[in-house]
Amino acid sequence: MHKYLWLLLTGITLLSGCVSSDKFEPTESDKLTGKEMQIMIAYARSFLIGQNKTLKFTPEELQIIRDKEPRIRVFYDAYKSGSLSIGWEMPQKQASAIANGKFMTTRDWKVSVVRKSKVTYFHKKDRNQKLKKLSPQDFEELLND
Secondary structure, three states, X not given: OHHHHHHHHHHHHHHHHHOOOXXXXXXXXXXXXXXXXXXXXXXXXXXXXXXXXXXXXXXXHHHHHHHOOOEEEXXXXXXXEEEXXXXXXXXXXXXXXXXXXXXXXXXXXXXXXXXXXXXXXXEEOOOOOOOOEOOHHHHHHHHHO
């Protein structure tokens, strides 16, 4: 019995040593530049404001989205790719635009609105929509404000 237990533990130890724990460590060239981050923030703003008919932001909440600096969380899993959350804190809720996958594109964006720790609305951009690469020209008006 002890022999089998010892073999089992030895096997588990050897197998756990084979599991890769490589975590992607982005270099500066893998990360979004300041200008690219401005574009992503401008897109997140326009994406949230564009969903206003469904999300029903108050005029004060829309002003916060337009004028306040957002909270940004970014995790890289490859070159300019990963998970990006751009959000705004409001008195009664928080709203976030979330991108997963390749950054600097218009596909795979989601909206999350949380009121008192409860998700009240979640929208995923249509995957069948044609992928469009974002550029500063797309947001020239927003970036110049």
